[in-house]
Every structure is written in structure tokens, then in C-alpha cells.
Amino acid sequence: MSIYDIEVQTISGETQSLSDYKGKTLLIVNTASACGLTPHYKGLQSLYEQYQEKGLVVLGFPCNQFAGQEPGTNEEIQSFCELNYQVTFPLFAKVDVKGENAHPLYTYLLTHTPEDSRTGDIEWNFVKFLVNANGDIVKQYSARTEPADIASDIEAVLA
Template sequence: MVIYDFTVQTIQGVEESLQQYKGKVLLIVNVASKCGFTPQYKGLQALYEEYKEEGLTVLGFPCNQFMAQEPGTEEEIASFCELNYGVTFPMFAKIDVNGENAHPLYRYLSEQAPGLLGSQAIKWNFTKFLIDRNGTVLKRYAPQVSPEDLRADIEKALRT
């Protein structure tokens, strides 16, 4: 199984295969609108704008599993992201990232790149996964790692 085997639902409700991102470097992030890390949307959008022509795509997956910090509907989430942070990178329908109802994509990401002490659980909003052009999960980043701090790893992934 590879990252391209998964289908996800866009924030507009359309089923979409990740196959369309084959050959791109992906930064997959579970996001939330009412979190202390929410300002990272600005940094994620900046990375997307800076590197999209070279092949980077940021994929945002809203999640309400952490202290109910993403309570809105998909429409409200999309509006919030656009109005407050000018988000133009692809956003997807709200999902669970942990537990029995975790989206299969996040189960896969967690298996491929466990967190601290080998834990597969996503600990909080804005956990980030960097995927290379071949669909290999390169690295997992903790929520407190700012998007700006990913620049060197993204540039390396874009060059290979």
C-alpha cells in the first residue's frame, strides 16, 4: 500500500484519489480553527505559495478530536481559512486521525512515521507529515514545529 492508494473527500464533498498528487512532494497536516497552533495556517500557505511551482502541495485535514477545536461545518472551515489566512492549498472534509474511526490515510501515515517513543497516535492538531515524490512518508513533525522550520527538508525532498 502507498499513499496514492487512498481516497479522501474534499472540503466541498467530492471524493478524490490521492493518485492525482503522484510526483508531488506533499505536506499533510491535521488542522483546526480554534487551536493555539492555528496561526500556522499562515506559514503553511507561505510554504505552498513559495514551493508549489517546484512541486509542493500542502493538504489540510480538519479534525475535531482535540478539545473540540474544529467544531464548524466544512463550509465554515473553508470560509475561516480563506478569510483569515488566504488558504489556497487543498482542504479536505473533517476526519478523525486517531481511534476506531481514524481515516485510513491517517492510520497509514501513523504506521509509516510513528511519533515520540514509537507512538502511532497523533498527539495534537498541526501534526505534519512530509511525503516524497514517490509517495514515501519521509518524516513526521510535532505540532510545535513551525512550517518555516520545514524549509530545508522540503527543499531536499523537492530536489530528489
């Protein structure tokens, strides 16, 4: 099994295979609209704009598992992100990222991240995973890692 075998729901409710992103570098992030880290949306959008033409795609997965900080509907989340952070990177339907109902994507990410950068957990909103163009998980970043601090790793993976 690879990351490309996993299906997800777009924020508008359509089923999409991650195989659509084969050959792209991915930054996969669990997001929330009412969190102290919500301004990370701005940095994520900036990375997307800066590296999109070189092959980076940021994938946002809203999650309400941390202190109820993503209570909105998918439509409300999309509107919030567009209005407040001008998000143009793909957003997906709300998911669980941990526990018995964790989405298969997050189960895969947690079990396939290299040990030297694996925390074994999604500790909060805005945990980030960098995936290379071959679908290999390169690194997991903590929730508090600012998007700009990932730029050098993105550049190395895109090189």
C-alpha cells in the same frame, strides 16, 4: 498498498484519490480553526506559495478530536481559512486522525513513517507529515513544529 490507493473527501464533498498527487511532494497536516496553533495556517500557506511551482502541495485535514477546536462545518472551515489566512492549498472534509474511526490516510501515515521520525501518535492539531514525490513518508513533525522550520527538509526532498 501505497498512499496513492487512499481516497479522501474534498472539503466540498467530492471523492478524490490521492493518486491525483503522484509526482508531487506533499505536506499533510491535521488542522483546526480554534486552536492556539491555528496561526500555523499562515506558515503552511507561505510554504505552499514558496514551493508550489517546485512541486509541493500542502493538504489540510480539519479534525475536531482535540478539545473540540474544529467545531465548524466544512463550509465554515473553508470560509474561515480563506478569510483569515488566505489559504489556497487543498482542504479536505473533517476527519478523525486517531482512534477506531481514524481515517485510513492517518492510519497509513502512522504505520509507514520511518521509525526515526515516528511518534506513533497524532498528539494534537497541526501534526505534519512530509511525503516525497514517490509517495514515501519522509518524516513526521510534532504539532508545535513551525511550518518555516520544515523548509530545509522540503528543499532537500524537492532537490
